[in-house]
Amino acid sequence: MRPYILEETNWKQIKNQNYDVAVLPWGATEPHNYHLPYGTDSLETARIAADAAKKAWDKGAKVMVLPAIPLGVQNPGQIEMAFCLHTRPSTQLLILTDIVRALYNQGIRKLVVMNGHGGNDFKPIIREILPQFPGMFIALNEWFKMVPNSDYFEEDGDHANEMETSIIMHYFPELVLPLEEAGEGKAKKFKLKGLNENTAWTPRQWNKVSDDTGVGNPKKASDEKGKKFLDDVTTKIATYLTELATCNLDDLYE
Template sequence: MIRPYILAETNWKHLKNAKFELAVLPWGATEAHNYHLPYATDVIEGDFIAAESAKIAWEKGANVIVLPSIPFGTNTGQSDIYLDINLNPSTRFAILSDIIEVLNRQGIYKLMILNSHGGNDWKSIVRELGLKYPKMFICVTNWFKSLDKNLYFENSGDHADEMETSLILYLKPELVLPKKEWGEGKEKKNKIKAFSEAWAWTERPWSQISEDTGVGNPKAASSEKGEKFFKDVCEKMAELLIDISKADTNDLYK
């Protein structure tokens, strides 16, 4: 069945007289995720979360359209990891600028970037494009920060960890290698205290901080945990889609 809120599936017959309030752009990455998860992990997560969230919002009256995902992200810290595909921030800026130009020209003045990769830093890009396109309301969401992961998972991490492994076990189990193949996701911390405390920042050279490219022990992952987390993330994201779709962006503050 055609999902009318998914641009890649709908058609000109339905769109020629359509009017959407909000466009959603999932943006992922193509990169190694420990030994056991697919390179498209971030894309799969973004695709499924965007589609399910939009479905919930659409059925509650939100006029949203999900654009096709961008499958590549910024992977400058993983330049020596085989076939990790990097888009420099300036390239992401150019791609996003062209997409916003289309939306702005066609009267869709609200855009949500549904970010699905921690290496995609958006603030400076959105600030500059917001100045260039003053009619546009541009926002960024990081679905992986939308809930307290400690309520769902035993082990912390931020890459191919228990959370991501659980999600892919639920969404695409056929793409997950057997558990005996999973790396432990041990992370080497920066010896300089300020960076480990996260009030100072420098990019992590991935091959130096992780032997298996994972950060976070995935061993306790399960499809059941992934299902619960996925559904709760999508419910929360759908609420935001509804709120943005119906909001007067010139009257957001009180």
């Protein structure tokens, strides 16, 4: 039993232990090229949360990782793909509000939402929720944005790319097909220069962007690259969780 993983913890442990921080992993369910599982975002985010929580727990921080939410916001062109589960932002708002209400009523005031899916946008949702629960603290962690990926990986991209493939190869090697079966993750750019240069933004039409659903070539991925990346990311998250666990919410600013 890991006392920082709610799904593995029993009432005897919970009843006799005070917890300072709840961590909510949130992913998605969608195709990830030909070689990675549909649950990639949720699987990797739950494991990252668990590894970071263990490091924080070992430093004395009483952290609890909640069950991962596998429902993400999807783009046009993805929504129509078989078993790609699209959840509207308004639905995510309802889910997160219910979870926050449960924690709040139980006296837990610190929550970290750990997002592992680029299509999810929790900032406006958190801004909407917080005024309803005075004294509640909600922080957003997006682990895939924490460190420069170029320090660890040779190829860029943001979906079933070298980074994600290396992570799943490290955590769940049995779920990764041989890389020769993976698509190259070639992605088409917009014809509008302003969209490519971030002058404006619109969702990518996924079925027109990528033939294999990937964005970024995964062929150079490895377990070793994933381990190095994950060691650094989970250590950084653990440091934050430890700091958050001991902080006074009434004294957050210098």
